Amino acid sequence: MAQTLYDPAIALSRFGLGASEQGAGEQGVSAIGDAQAVLLSEIAQGPPQPQGLAATPDLLAQVFAYQKEKRLARQAANAHDPNGPQKPGRDDNPVRPAVLAEMSARFDGTVTSPVIGFNERMTQFWANHFAVSTKKNQELAVSAGAFEREAIRPHVFGRFSDLLLAVETHPAMLLYLDNATSIGPDSPAASKGKSKDGAKRGLNENLAREIMELHTLGVGSGYTQTDVTTFAKVITGWSVARDNDRAAASGTFVFRAYAHEPGAQTILGKRYAEGGMEQGKAVLLDLARHPATAQHIATQLARYFVADDPPPELVTHLRETFIRTDGDLAEVSRALIASPESWSPQRVKMRSPLEYCCALIRASGVSPKPQAIEAALNAMGQPLWQPAGPNGFPDTVAAWNSPEGMATRMDVANSFADMLARRRPNADARALAQSLFGSQLSDATATAVARAETQSQGLALLFMSPEFMRR
Amino acid sequence: MLNRRHLIAGLGATAAFGGAIPALARASGARDPRLVVIVLRGAMDGLSAVPPVGDPDFSALRGAFPQGGDVKLNATFSLHPSLANFARQYQAGQALVVHAVASPYRDRSHFDGQDVLESGMTAPGHTESGWLNRALLALPGAQRANPKGLGIGGVTPLIIRGQAPVLGWAPSSLKPADADLPGRLQMLYGESDPMLAQTLKEAIDTGRIIGPNSMAGSYGGPGDPKTMEAMAQGAAKLLAQDDGPRIAALAFEGWDTHATEPQRLARQLQGLDAAYAAFETALGPVWKDTAILTVTEFGRTAAVNGTNGTDHGTATVALLTGGAVKGGRVISDWPGLKPAQLYQNRDLAPTTDLRSVAKGLLAGFYDIPESALAKDVFPDSATAKPMQGLIA
Numbered sequence: 031m032a033q034t035l036y037d038p039a040i041a042l043s044r045f046g047l048g049a050s051e052q053g054a055g056e057q058g059v060s061a062i063g064d065a066q067a068v069l070l071s072e073i074a075q076g077p078p079q080p081q082g083l084a085a086t087p088d089l090l091a092q093v094f095a096y097q098k099e100k101r102l103a104r105q106a107a108n109a110h111d112p113n114g115p116q117k118p119g120r121d122d123n124p125v126r127p128a129v130l131a132e133m134s135a136r137f138d139g140t141v142t143s144p145v146i147g148f149n150e151r152m153t154q155f156w157a158n159h160f161a162v163s164t165k166k167n168q169e170l171a172v173s174a175g176a177f178e179r180e181a182i183r184p185h186v187f188g189r190f191s192d193l194l195l196a197v198e199t200h201p202a203m204l205l206y207l208d209n210a211t212s213i214g215p216d217s218p219a220a221s222k223g224k225s226k227d228g229a230k231r232g233l234n235e236n237l238a239r240e241i242m243e244l245h246t247l248g249v250g251s252g253y254t255q256t257d258v259t260t261f262a263k264v265i266t267g268w269s270v271a272r273d274n275d276r277a278a279a280s281g282t283f284v285f286r287a288y289a290h291e292p293g294a295q296t297i298l299g300k301r302y303a304e305g306g307m308e309q310g311k312a313v314l315l316d317l318a319r320h321p322a323t324a325q326h327i328a329t330q331l332a333r334y335f336v337a338d339d340p341p342p343e344l345v346t347h348l349r350e351t352f353i354r355t356d357g358d359l360a361e362v363s364r365a366l367i368a369s370p371e372s373w374s375p376q377r378v379k380m381r382s383p384l385e386y387c388c389a390l391i392r393a394s395g396v397s398p399k400p401q402a403i404e405a406a407l408n409a410m411g412q413p414l415w416q417p418a419g420p421n422g423f424p425d426t427v428a429a430w431n432s433p434e435g436m437a438t439r440m441d442v443a444n445s446f447a448d449m450l451a452r453r454r455p456n457a458d459a460r461a462l463a464q465s466l467f468g469s470q471l472s473d474a475t476a477t478a479v480a481r482a483e484t485q486s487q488g489l490a491l492l493f494m495s496p497e498f499m500r501r
Numbered sequence: 502m503l504n505r506r507h508l509i510a511g512l513g514a515t516a517a518f519g520g521a522i523p524a525l526a527r528a529s530g531a532r533d534p535r536l537v538v539i540v541l542r543g544a545m546d547g548l549s550a551v552p553p554v555g556d557p558d559f560s561a562l563r564g565a566f567p568q569g570g571d572v573k574l575n576a577t578f579s580l581h582p583s584l585a586n587f588a589r590q591y592q593a594g595q596a597l598v599v600h601a602v603a604s605p606y607r608d609r610s611h612f613d614g615q616d617v618l619e620s621g622m623t624a625p626g627h628t629e630s631g632w633l634n635r636a637l638l639a640l641p642g643a644q645r646a647n648p649k650g651l652g653i654g655g656v657t658p659l660i661i662r663g664q665a666p667v668l669g670w671a672p673s674s675l676k677p678a679d680a681d682l683p684g685r686l687q688m689l690y691g692e693s694d695p696m697l698a699q700t701l702k703e704a705i706d707t708g709r710i711i712g713p714n715s716m717a718g719s720y721g722g723p724g725d726p727k728t729m730e731a732m733a734q735g736a737a738k739l740l741a742q743d744d745g746p747r748i749a750a751l752a753f754e755g756w757d758t759h760a761t762e763p764q765r766l767a768r769q770l771q772g773l774d775a776a777y778a779a780f781e782t783a784l785g786p787v788w789k790d791t792a793i794l795t796v797t798e799f800g801r802t803a804a805v806n807g808t809n810g811t812d813h814g815t816a817t818v819a820l821l822t823g824g825a826v827k828g829g830r831v832i833s834d835w836p837g838l839k840p841a842q843l844y845q846n847r848d849l850a851p852t853t854d855l856r857s858v859a860k861g862l863l864a865g866f867y868d869i870p871e872s873a874l875a876k877d878v879f880p881d882s883a884t885a886k887p888m889q890g891l892i893a
Contacts, residue, residue: 431696433704440682440710448677451656456628458612474693478685483543483611483757486656487679494686496694 034375038062039468041069043377043501044335045367047147048389049466058465061145068145069367073360077149077183080135084128086176086201090281092124093172094273125171129164132175133400133414141388142397152186152363153178154384155334157415160197160245161422162206164415169205174415177202190327190357191318198241198314199283201270207237207420214266214291233291238262240420246317248326257298263291264302265310324352331366337378338426341371375470377500380427383410385501386439390493393466394450406445409438440494447489459488467497531643534790534825534866535740536748537780538633538859539773540658541797542615543681543756547817548803548849549766551598551831554579558838565805566763574598578831583770586778587822591829596822597891599858600833603799603851609813611757614798619660621856621879630663632878633750636863637665639873651739651746653732654723661750668746670739672731678722681755684713713760724755726772733776737783740791751776756797760808777822789824792892794862796855802847803838814848819858825866827893854885861888 034040039059042049049058062068084092099118106114144150157178164171181200185193197203204210212234213219220232238261243249267290271278278284285307294303300316302309317323328348332340344366351365366372381389387406391397398406407413411434417423424430450457463471463479475495482488492498549566553559555577560568571579572588578600580588590596606617606625613625621632637650650667652658655675661667683705690698705712721728732751739745753773758765773795781788800817816836822828836842836850844850860874864887875883 427696431700433700433707433709436697436700436704437709440686444677444679444682448655455656455659455662460612472693474689478689480610480612482685483681484615484754485612486677487682487685487754488612490679490682491685491689494682495689496697499697500694 035370035373036064036066037373037375037469038065039470040373040375041065041146041148043389043470043497044372044379045069045146045148045151047141047144047150047385048392048498049468050142050145050392051395051462051465052142052392058462059468060465065146066367069148070364072144072146072149073187073363075149077153077186078140078143079183080132080139080179083131083135083176083179086173086180087279087281089124089128089172089176090169090201090270092128093168094280096122096124097168098273123168125168128172129175130400133403135175136414137388137391137400137403138397142392147388147392148363148367149186150388151335151385152359153183155331156182156186156193158417158422158425159330160203161417161420162202162415163417163419164413166206170202173202173205178415185359187360187363188358190323190352190359191315193359194241194245194314194318195311197245198237198265199268201281201283204237204268204270204283207240208234209237209265210269212237212262212266212268213289214263216293217266217289217291219286219289233259233262233266235259235262238265241314241317244421246326247320247322248329251322251326253298260295260297261313264295264297264313266291267307268310318357321349321353324349324357327362328352331362334425335366335379336372336374338428344369344371377470377496378427379501380430381499381501382423382425382430383407383412383435383439384414384423386410386499387442389498390442390446393462393493393498394446394453394489396446396449396453398449402445406442410435410442411438439499440490443490443493444486446493447486450489451486457485457489459485459492462489463492463495466492470497472497532790532825532866533787534747534792535784535787535823536633536862536866537736537740537791537793537823538660538750539776539793539795540615540619540660540750540752541756541769541773541795542752542754543611543758543797544614544799544801544813545756545769545797545817546758546762546766546801546811547600547602547797548800548811549762550581550584550770550820551600551818552579552581553577553600553835553838556835556838562804562838565809574831577835578833581766581770583767584774586774586781587820590777590781590822594829595824595826596820597826597828598831598833599819599821599853599888600831601816601836601849601851602819602853602855602858603816604855606799607815609799609815611798611813616659618796618798618855619658621859621882623881628659631658631660631750632859633661633748634663634665634667635878636867636869637661637667637748638663639869639877641868644867649746649748651736651749653736653749653751658750658752660752661748668739670735672728672735674721674731675723675728676721678725679754680711680722680724681713681757683710684760687713722755723753724769726768726775729753729772730775730779733779734783737780741784741787758801758810759806759812760810762805762810780823791823792821792825792862792866793823794859795820795822796859800849803843803849804847815844816849816851819855821858821862821891825892827890832888853888854882856882856885857888858891860885861891863887865890865892 051057102115103117140150162174164174177200181196213231235258239258242253267286269284269286271280271282271284273280302312328345332344351362355361412423459479478491479488482491570582573579587596604618605623606614616625619631620627650661652661652667652669655671657669704710736749755769784791796819799815801811801814806812834852836852840846856879
């Protein structure tokens with residue numbers, strides 16, 4: 031195993047986004063040099079931050095304004111008022127341009143700019159760990175990318191408790207898991223009775239449950255239904271400001287004291303005194319420090335990067351590092367890459383469609399339109415920021431190794447081979463195989479590529495080879 | 502620059518009159534030739550396309566392949582039954598076969614073989630320009646007035662890439678699809694990744710991926726016979742225009758028949774034959790001024806292999822058809838098929854240099870000096886003399 035520790039080709043496929051033929055200078059594996067140094071510098075620098083994109087309050091304000099326009103137009107139409115406001119056109123909908131801009135900032139930006147991409151892979155890991163879905167409604171569709179930029183990226187190599195607090199107070203998460211409208215049963219808001227539409231408003235446990243089950247402790251780690259319900263009461267009032275809010279600017283986090291459940295609460299045997307928003311922050315801090323959380327995060331990280339059934343000694347090492355450093359994710363990341371167990375030469379993981387797409391973009395050096403990348407991700411079954419539920423996309427081999435997935439990957443591989451052949455008609459698939467896989471290029475793949483009938487067939491074989499499908 | 506701008510403006514004026522003003526090249530009553538080169542990527546088996554049924558050693562080598570239905574060309578050679586239009590053109594004296602022909606390349610890599618075939622160099626690694634493009638540059642002034650290059654397909658074939666401007670065109674139905682890929686992946690996964698091999702097998706068994714033994718085709722890729730016909734039709738329409746291009750290159754894929762060759766080659770040759778018919782029909786009145794040369798990077802083994810196919814070889818055929826071709830004959834210095842007569846005891850031996858055919862065609866159509874053909878178009882080819890009398 032010693033000779034594969036910090037092997038640049040393994041660093042690129044297991045911890046990174048794949049070898050890159052983008053831009054000038056050294057290409058492929060040979061661009062790496064000292065893989066350990068590059069990985070450490072990516073941890074030190076943090077993930078790349080997309081520039082020039084609107085912040086969540088602006089994006090939500092645009093959606094609120096659009097929805098209001100539509101509402102007014104509908105009211106005017108219902109009242110048969112010919113001078114009333116007209117229905118806004120499709121071009122006025124702010125969602126689609128925002129989504130495309132977010133995609134471009136990733137696939138023609140943060141995905142292509144890092145040397146190895148450990149920082150970006152970590153971003154993808156945490157964005158999926160704290161999954162939101164653009165499918166929920168227009169508010170989520172417009173802000174899922176901003177959520178990843180604002181709540182995830184700054185904390186990927188920071189302290190887990192800071193990451194957790196940033197995520198659970200972000201408008202996208204509060205809207206996605208319905209906490210924005212959750213009301214304490216004994217709060218002033220509840221005593222005012224029914225809401226405008228007549229529905230009885232009250233407690234919503236959704237976010238509290240998923241924080242415990244998915245974000246921190248993990249399922250089956252010992253918390254009870256009472257803990258969930260109590261925690262839900264603790265975070266009542268954590269909400270998102272709308273136009274008519276006087277307390278905060280539209281589209282920002284707001285703590286609504288009048289919706290907050292009053293009184294002290296007991297969770298996992300510990301009593302939390304009444305303290306407004308501070309009560310919930312105190313619970314989050316304790317959840318972040320809980321040993322079950324350390325075990326949960328350590329297992330997920332090792333499974334995501336190394337193996338579906340990760341080596342127990344690796345999980346133990348990550349868990350202990352997490353506990354010892356009070357959830358310092360830079361230290362946990364350094365422990366992950368310093369463990370010999372992480373560098374097994376066997377490629378036992380399969381690239382997820384998102385990872386596969388990133389690897390294709392870097393390997394081919396082409397920059398497809400965001401619409402084309404979106405279509406490819408949809409076809410392969412991993413639409414960006416659109417998992418079926420708050421548990422995010424699976425990351426096991428069994429989840430992605432399917433006949434359907436193989437068929438769609440072949441279509442996508444063919445498309446990228448075609449795009450590359452058009453962009454660089456002189457591309458030689460044999461040289462590219464060597465450049466991309468370095469020490470990891472197998473004789474079988476080298477031979478298959480060399481025997482291809484055409485260059486684009488050779489490229490498609492390269493993109494479908496075990497070295498490219500797995501990591 | 503002033504002169505060139507002037508010339509461009511003049512050409513524009515000609516086009517604006519809808520071709521009512523005769524193009525320069527035809528003002529003298531000279532022929533306005535159309536030259537098409539079709540590259541078959543994958544190494545087309547010349548011994549199946551134009552089988553030497555009269556050679557006493559042929560049936561021992563190729564007995565495993567079904568015979569019959571072939572069109573007799575002469576005492577030695579027949580024509581594959583898929584090539585019905587080519588046979589008709591042959592009988593009309595417009596098509597000919599050059600047999601036991603090869604480029605200077607003697608190894609057996611498709612990539613390198615195609616490089617040499619298309620670059621016109623003597624060794625691989627020169628992929629910056631192709632010989633058809635350098636032929637465009639070498640045309641004398643009067644013939645350069647109109648001829649423009651035309652590259653058909655998603656990627657312009659190397660053979661016509663280079664300094665001379667080249668139009669590009671592809672059928673809108675052309676898709677990046679490759680019928681041969683699943684079979685090759687099966688081999689690769691079979692050697693190196695049992696899990697992916699099993700998944701691919703399930704994908705093929707359930708029809709999600711079209712398997713290598715299916716006759717369903719490559720759905721719109723450059724190896725799909727329907728696409729070959731569409732590419733030919735599109736090229737011919739452009740070549741037929743008064744102010745259109747005059748020298749075109751196409752590339753058809755899917756000729757690497759390592760397994761089940763009889764079925765696969767029959768299908769591919771039908772596509773090629775349909776392309777010949779499409780050219781003839783769509784070129785209409787200018788078919789008489791047309792020559793279509795079909796070439797491939799190398800041939801295949803003389804003997805059938807263990808999977809009812811053939812492996813990479815050396816010499817093969819070049820097919821030439823068109824109203825301007827002096828056809829109705831097979832040109833061959835036949836090397837024979839006895840073991841000692843085969844190249845390295847396995848392949849049909851090359852007795853004709855493919856560059857001689859190409860140079861003969863260029864010399865027959867254009868006033869390019871032989872020195873330019875031997876130096877600029879095909880560097881280091883002085884020993885490969887232009888073949889005489891290809892053009893009627």
